[in-house]
Amino acid sequence: MSGLIGRLRGRGRPPFAALxxxxxxxxxxxxxxxxxxxxxxxxxATGSAPSYYPADYAQVINASKGEGGTLTIYSNTDQENWxxxxxxxxxxxxxxxxxxxxxxxxxxxxxxxxxxxxxxxxPADLLVSNAAQAxxxxxxxxxxLMAYKSPELAKLPKFAQLLPNVYAMxxxxxxxxxxxxxxxxxxxxxxxxxxxxxxDQGKYRDKITTRDVKGSFGFTVSHAFTSARPGxxxxxxxxxxxxxxxxxxxxxxxxxxxxxxxxxxxISAAPAYPVAAKSGGLLKITFLKDGTVVLPRGVGIAAKAPxxxxxxxxxxxxxSQEGQRAVAEGGLTSYRGDVETRKDRHTYQELVSKxxxxxxxxARYAEVPGAEVNxxxxxxxxxxGH
Numbered sequence: 001m002s003g004l005i006g007r008l009r010g011r012g013r014p015p016f017a018a019l020x021x022x023x024x025x026x027x028x029x030x031x032x033x034x035x036x037x038x039x040x041x042x043x044x045a046t047g048s049a050p051s052y053y054p055a056d057y058a059q060v061i062n063a064s065k066g067e068g069g070t071l072t073i074y075s076n077t078d079q080e081n082w083x084x085x086x087x088x089x090x091x092x093x094x095x096x097x098x099x100x101x102x103x104x105x106x107x108x109x110x111x112x113x114x115x116x117x118x119x120x121x122x123p124a125d126l127l128v129s130n131a132a133q134a135x136x137x138x139x140x141x142x143x144x145l146m147a148y149k150s151p152e153l154a155k156l157p158k159f160a161q162l163l164p165n166v167y168a169m170x171x172x173x174x175x176x177x178x179x180x181x182x183x184x185x186x187x188x189x190x191x192x193x194x195x196x197x198x199x200d201q202g203k204y205r206d207k208i209t210t211r212d213v214k215g216s217f218g219f220t221v222s223h224a225f226t227s228a229r230p231g232x233x234x235x236x237x238x239x240x241x242x243x244x245x246x247x248x249x250x251x252x253x254x255x256x257x258x259x260x261x262x263x264x265x266x267i268s269a270a271p272a273y274p275v276a277a278k279s280g281g282l283l284k285i286t287f288l289k290d291g292t293v294v295l296p297r298g299v300g301i302a303a304k305a306p307x308x309x310x311x312x313x314x315x316x317x318x319x320s321q322e323g324q325r326a327v328a329e330g331g332l333t334s335y336r337g338d339v340e341t342r343k344d345r346h347t348y349q350e351l352v353s354k355x356x357x358x359x360x361x362x363a364r365y366a367e368v369p370g371a372e373v374n375x376x377x378x379x380x381x382x383x384x385g386h
Contacts, residue, residue: 072307075129076103081330081331085317085326124305126299130217130296145165145300146165147165168319172296174294174295175265175286176286188288193263207242210265213381214377221293221295243384294360294362299318334348335347337349
């Protein structure tokens, strides 16, 4: 693939998902997802859509019943994130017996589909990735995505539609993570971190981590932050000379836990939440009150999806109240206002309550010109310590 996908390479998931990726498509069937249990309370009615859907939606449901009961998703999303979603979807639509979802790199989702389409055709029904620029490039291609307007749109915030025919599955924030035993204080702003490390550069040299901006994930979130907060370069000039980049949130979390780093910023909260919960209080997660980047996870239906009706059911379910509950239960961040925040279920409303809506920075699903990419990467990496 040309454009930014060819220029930047990055991972949208932590390294502990590598084993699952090596196994290829992992099928989560009803039995694997607790099919013998009673339907969960958040599933409204088996085999039927919400009452506010149009009457002719029954045709979509009936068509799905004739598609063989399978669904294939190309994604960069881990199996533990998918598990409650598949469980509840299959409870609601029990004729869908097998859902296969792989674990690819964030850009590889699109590369694989394009490669398969150029030869014998692709088995992919839906695409899920948080590679914002790659999505923008892919969605602009003729006949890449099925034209589909979800009946859930009227119930969702405007930011739920990322591009034509591309919707938000989740809106995952970027966090700052600290090893509480190794840092004098735990600032909750980027400027606060800059002021802290500037007081003792020797102590913090090579002890701060951020995401590698040569990868598409790192570029997207870092570029979004500085574009929204151009004055932040003054703080970055203090932090980056003491920092080291990493290519995944998983690696960053491992090294903060071990003490190789004392803190890191622009770390995906989705993998950070469970690691911090299991750290025995060693790790603290916070969100920057001078700007927290949110990276939506996009979902779209392939133009030549082998199971188009079932794909529509699944996309609509993801955006429904019951689907967004399952999204949050899987460790990602829900964005519907009617999904309740709980200790084990994170929501956009929770983030807003912590940093204020004016301090939420959405990473845009738009392709960045190559010259701008190169200029940003050069400026950022030019500040890093070596």
